[in-house]
Amino acid sequence: MDYRNDIGYRKETLKKLLFNIQKSEDLIVKALYDDFKKPAFEAVLTETNYVISELKDTIKNIYSWAKPQRIIPSILNFPSTDYIYKEPYGKVLILAPWNYPFQLALCPLISAVAAGNKVILKPSELTPKTAEIITEIIQKTFHINHVEVVQGGADIAQKLLEKRWDYIFFTGSVAVGKIVAKAAAENLTPVTLELGGKNPCIIDETANLKLAAKRIVWGKFINAGQTCIAPDYILIHKNMKVHFIGYLKDEINKAYGQNPQESPDFARIINTKNWVRLDSMIEPNKVIFGGQTDAKNLYVAPTLIDEPNIESNIMQEEIFGPLLPILTYKTEADIKNIIDQYEKPLALYVFSENQHFAKKIITRYSFGGGCINDTVVHFSNKRLPFGGVGHSGLGAYHGKLSFDTFSHHKGIVKKANWLDLPMRYAPYKDKLAAIKKLLDWI
Numbered sequence: 001m002d003y004r005n006d007i008g009y010r011k012e013t014l015k016k017l018l019f020n021i022q023k024s025e026d027l028i029v030k031a032l033y034d035d036f037k038k039p040a041f042e043a044v045l046t047e048t049n050y051v052i053s054e055l056k057d058t059i060k061n062i063y064s065w066a067k068p069q070r071i072i073p074s075i076l077n078f079p080s081t082d083y084i085y086k087e088p089y090g091k092v093l094i095l096a097p098w099n100y101p102f103q104l105a106l107c108p109l110i111s112a113v114a115a116g117n118k119v120i121l122k123p124s125e126l127t128p129k130t131a132e133i134i135t136e137i138i139q140k141t142f143h144i145n146h147v148e149v150v151q152g153g154a155d156i157a158q159k160l161l162e163k164r165w166d167y168i169f170f171t172g173s174v175a176v177g178k179i180v181a182k183a184a185a186e187n188l189t190p191v192t193l194e195l196g197g198k199n200p201c202i203i204d205e206t207a208n209l210k211l212a213a214k215r216i217v218w219g220k221f222i223n224a225g226q227t228c229i230a231p232d233y234i235l236i237h238k239n240m241k242v243h244f245i246g247y248l249k250d251e252i253n254k255a256y257g258q259n260p261q262e263s264p265d266f267a268r269i270i271n272t273k274n275w276v277r278l279d280s281m282i283e284p285n286k287v288i289f290g291g292q293t294d295a296k297n298l299y300v301a302p303t304l305i306d307e308p309n310i311e312s313n314i315m316q317e318e319i320f321g322p323l324l325p326i327l328t329y330k331t332e333a334d335i336k337n338i339i340d341q342y343e344k345p346l347a348l349y350v351f352s353e354n355q356h357f358a359k360k361i362i363t364r365y366s367f368g369g370g371c372i373n374d375t376v377v378h379f380s381n382k383r384l385p386f387g388g389v390g391h392s393g394l395g396a397y398h399g400k401l402s403f404d405t406f407s408h409h410k411g412i413v414k415k416a417n418w419l420d421l422p423m424r425y426a427p428y429k430d431k432l433a434a435i436k437k438l439l440d441w442i
Contacts, residue, residue, distance in 0.1 A: 004088055007063060013146075014059050016141050018056065024137055031127075032130055035098075037267050046103060051110070054382070066086050068084065071084055071411075078419075078421075085412055086410075087407060088408070089117055089167040092165065094109055094112065095169070096108075096123050096124055096171060099270070100223070105134055108169045108406075109147065111397065114402075117406055120147075121149050122151070122157060167189065168189055170191065170193050174197070174392075192395035192396075192405055193394040194386075194387060194397075195346065195393040197232070197344065197347075198232040198233065198345055199230065199231055199347040201216060201233065201375065202235045202352075203237065204351070207352050209243055210247050212373070213247035213248045215373075216349075219231055219376040224268060224300070228320075228347075229346055232319055235329055236327070238328040238329065252289065252290070268298045268299055278321040279295075279300065281319065282323065283314075288326075301322065303324065307327060335361075344365075344392055346392035348367040351372075358372045368388040368389055369387075
């Protein structure tokens with residue numbers, strides 16, 4: 001079993017993984033519902049189908065991705081041929097989150113395996129049913145010395161971080177990301193950190209408000225708002241606010257009905273701790289829609305919050321739930337004053353028919369990725385890198401970039417022997433002028 005060097009073995013193992021996932025899809029969807037009532041549509045769209053698509057793409061392209069890449073050589077090395085070899089890091093630790101517990105566990109695992117690594121995967125303890133089905137699938141697919149699932153809570157994660165790894169891939173909160181980065185630094189272990197932040201959603205006077213509301217409601221309230229790239233707050237031109245709020249209310253009612261708690265299409269908050277955190281963010285005098293909560297059922301309604309104080313809890317941390325603050329601006333300076341109060345976000349969205357304004361926004365501010373006139377959907381394109389910047393993350397992945405993330409790129413020069421220029425060798429007397437001319441020429 002040579003998973004490090006045998007690309008054929010890696011490919012066949014990934015085919016086996018694909019078969020086992022497809023065979024277990026109904027069980028995966030049920031596990032996601034049991035863990036936090038994730039609707040089947042969302043489970044298929046954002047979890048199982050996404051993983052299956054990633055697997056098929058990786059299986060199709062693994063040989064071309066792994067093939068040494070020929071590079072234009074330097075004239076200084078003439079005559080030579082130069083290559084980049086893709087080499088697995090070795091032992092990889094993947095720490096997966098609870099909000100998309102199947103997708104965000106399996107997608108990095110697929111790429112780590114494709115690149116030739118050994119993997120230890122720790123799924124989230126907050127989604128035990130999903131962790132259980134992941135464990136079963138992995139045990140059916142991989143030799144235990146190749147890929148192993150380790151279950152447990154924060155104490156197990158801490159013990160795993162105390163071990164030495166060749167690469168660590170973490171998805172989760174900024175606070176835990178700092179702990180992971182600190183642990184990795186002890187052994188100079190490279191890391192990918194997929195974190196989060198307060199993602200602004202800017203709407204100007206030219207935007208198609210009705211369509212913007214429809215797309216924002218979907219992107220914000222899918223998975224009950226527990227999405228790292230969901231819009232965290234609206235920043236809309238003051239003149240458009242009243243009309244836009246009306247459209248938002250209409251779209252929420254269309255999506256989830258008059259009582260979203262009875263809708264089969266609206267998920268629940270993951271646990272009591274997160275429910276309490278979200279409940280404490282709701283200021284009743286600021287609620288203009290929704291606001292209902294149910295501790296027993298871990299329910300928080302899709303809620304619109306009107307002009308919360310910038311110092312309030314809801315504006316001081318990433319919301320990660322179905323609460324949507326609506327702020328207004330008059331000038332571009334107002335936009336800057338608000339966005340600059342926060343660390344660089346994982347996503348930014350702008351709705352505008354003014355191409356100059358939209359381009360100015362996406363180039364002026366630093367953020368992981370985003371959309372013009374939509375939300376969240378940039379995640380779906382495997383040809384786009386996905387990752388944060390600054391406090392919202394380190395490194396990126398998806399598609400071929402995922403394979404590259406889990407590969408060390410090793411530069412190789414293959415030098416020919418039929419010519420050996422003497423200029424580089426000592427003694428250097430009378431060679432300085434000639435070498436300077438050569439360096440200037442190239």
